[in-house]
Amino acid sequence: MAIPGYDSSNVAEYTLEQVGARVALVAGVVPDEFGLAKSGREPPVDALADPVDLVSLEDLKAVEAVRIALVYDPSKLPPGASPTDVAVAVEIEDGWEPLESTVDLDETTVTAVLNDRPPGSTVVAGYDDTDEEREE
Template sequence: MAIPGYDSSNVAEYTLEHVGARVAVVAGVVPDAFGLAKSGDDPPVDALGDPVELTAVEELKAVEAVEITLVYDPGKLPPGASPTDVAVAVETDDGWEPLESTVDLEETTVTALLNDRPPGPTVVAGYDDRSGEATD
């Protein structure tokens, strides 16, 4: 999985096939402990897949890009929801925060591309109903 704009030889990639999660990282320091694991956290009510833990994410240094891709189950979307109302959400101290994400309807995946570490280590694909909110 290439991160657009980055040389693939500089990208560290990790996959957790049985939960459908991939992460690619461009950073000055990617610790050996970094990777993916199935999370034991309870998913939010609007989760469309299993939560995934980014292990040792706080040990990443000089982060240039983090790309998180998660498989989701479109059958779990609420009735009437758009199939594009899906986002990668990250668990923070304030609850689950949806990240700016791109949906691939053919692959039923959702991808978030960040220029820093995510604000928490646990991520999940979830229903994102923010599209109807007004922005300032």
């Protein structure tokens, strides 16, 4: 899973097949403990998959890029929702924050690419209606 603009030999990749989660990152220090785990947290109401924990995220140093790709279930979208209204969301102190994401309809995956670590360590693929909320 390449990160655009980075040499693949500098990219560390982690996969958790059972929930369809992949993370690729470029960082100065990636601890041996870093990885992915199925989360025990309650998913948000608009979740389209199970939450995933980024293990030892706080131990990453000199982060240049993080790419999070999650498989989602399109049948869980609300009636009338666009199949492109899906985002990677990260759990923060007061809820879930959608990240700027790209949807692959053929693979039913959603991907977020960041230039730093995400603001939380639990992520999920979810229905993102923030554009509708902004219009109201």
